[in-house]
Amino acid sequence: LAIAPSQFQNQQIILTAEQQHYLSRVLRLREGDRFIAMDGLGHWWLAKLEGNQAQILEPILQPNTELPVAITLMAALPKGNGFDEVVRYSTEVGVVAIVPLVSDRTLLNPSTGKLERWRRIAIEAAEQSERQIVPTILDPVPFATALSLAKDKNYICVARGDSPHLRDCLQNKDFAGSGDSPNPESRIPNPQHPSIAIAIGPEGGWTAAETEKAIASGFQPVSLGRRILRAVTAPLVALSLVAAAFED
Ligand code: SAM
Numbered sequence: 001l002a003i004a005p006s007q008f009q010n011q012q013i014i015l016t017a018e019q020q021h022y023l024s025r026v027l028r029l030r031e032g033d034r035f036i037a038m039d040g041l042g043h044w045w046l047a048k049l050e051g052n053q054a055q056i057l058e059p060i061l062q063p064n065t066e067l068p069v070a071i072t073l074m075a076a077l078p079k080g081n082g083f084d085e086v087v088r089y090s091t092e093v094g095v096v097a098i099v100p101l102v103s104d105r106t107l108l109n110p111s112t113g114k115l116e117r118w119r120r121i122a123i124e125a126a127e128q129s130e131r132q133i134v135p136t137i138l139d140p141v142p143f144a145t146a147l148s149l150a151k152d153k154n155y156i157c158v159a160r161g162d163s164p165h166l167r168d169c170l171q172n173k174d175f176a177g178s179g180d181s182p183n184p185e186s187r188i189p190n191p192q193h194p195s196i197a198i199a200i201g202p203e204g205g206w207t208a209a210e211t212e213k214a215i216a217s218g219f220q221p222v223s224l225g226r227r228i229l230r231a232v233t234a235p236l237v238a239l240s241l242v243a244a245a246f247e248d
Contacts, residue, residue: 001047002123002134003037013037013047013054020052036060040126040134066132067094069246070195071239074099074146076202077108078231085232087118091125091135093239098122099149100140105204110140143210147217151195156219157238159205159228166222166238170245196242200234 001023007014015023023029029049037047037054044062047054073095075086087098100110100118118137126134141149155166199219201210215221224237 001035001037002040002127005039005041008039008056011056013056015052015054023049038127038132038134040123042132044132062130062132064132065130067243067247069242070096070151071242072097072099072149072151072195072197073235073239074101074149074197074199075235076101076103076143076200076231077106077110077140078203079107082230082232083108083114083118084121086235087121087137088125089236090239091122091131092129093236093243094131095135095239096133097136097138099138099146101143101146101199102140103143103202104207104210106202107204115139144213146199147214147219149197150218151197153194154197154199154214154217154219155222155238156199156206156211156214157201157224157234158211158221159201159223159234161221161223163221163223166224166241167245169220169222170242198235198238198242200231200238203231 001019003013003019007016023035027035029035031049031051033049034046034057035049035054036044037056038044044060046057046060048057071094073086073090075083075090075098077083077100078086083100090098098118100115102110115137122135122137155169157166197219199214206214211221224234224241229237
């Protein structure tokens, strides 16, 4: 169960109503039953349910399930609830941060409610896939702002044209890490992780001006193959390629 740092008080965890419901109604735990609590920063504990609280029993040393590369997904908001899937799947594949983009052709107006929902989905997906960290979901930003968040290596996925395949660009992994680890407070031993940003456009694609600005900011245009992928599918394909190239 993912617990916010503010919920820890000495050796106790103050559970929210939603967490109490999840533990007792969904997982069917009873008073005194044990469960694993995680803080999303790489720390796990064995905890014991005590009414609306839980007692921390002992720390658990989990095998590191994080990727040896810090991937940030910058994805234009698709229409409807499409971003829910983007958040869920990219968390499962292993991103450390997701930047919702408002691009020239973005159709969705991001609301605070949606942002909270995406953060909840990221927590659920991180729990489900037994990750040490919960990815950060940034507030939605205009495309130009996202370009200033560039990493060691930056790719913009372009659906048409003759860009090289992302797979081929990743074969040359000689870019050094800047020490941008998934989380500096985490105990995950990854001081040399390279950091990568992947940008994905909306249903209508990028405008020519956006692609040009991205290239001028150091983003390399890449292809994900000859087929046109949906704005929801493209992040999953791109992230899987990066994960496969780096995972040992
Ligand atoms: N009609 C749009 C166009 O021509 O760009 C298609 C946009 S596609 C539905 C949404 C986004 O997914 C694109 O902006 C791009 O970032 C990514 N994408 C989809 N298929 C791709 C491919 N084969 N190669 C690279 N990126 C792709």
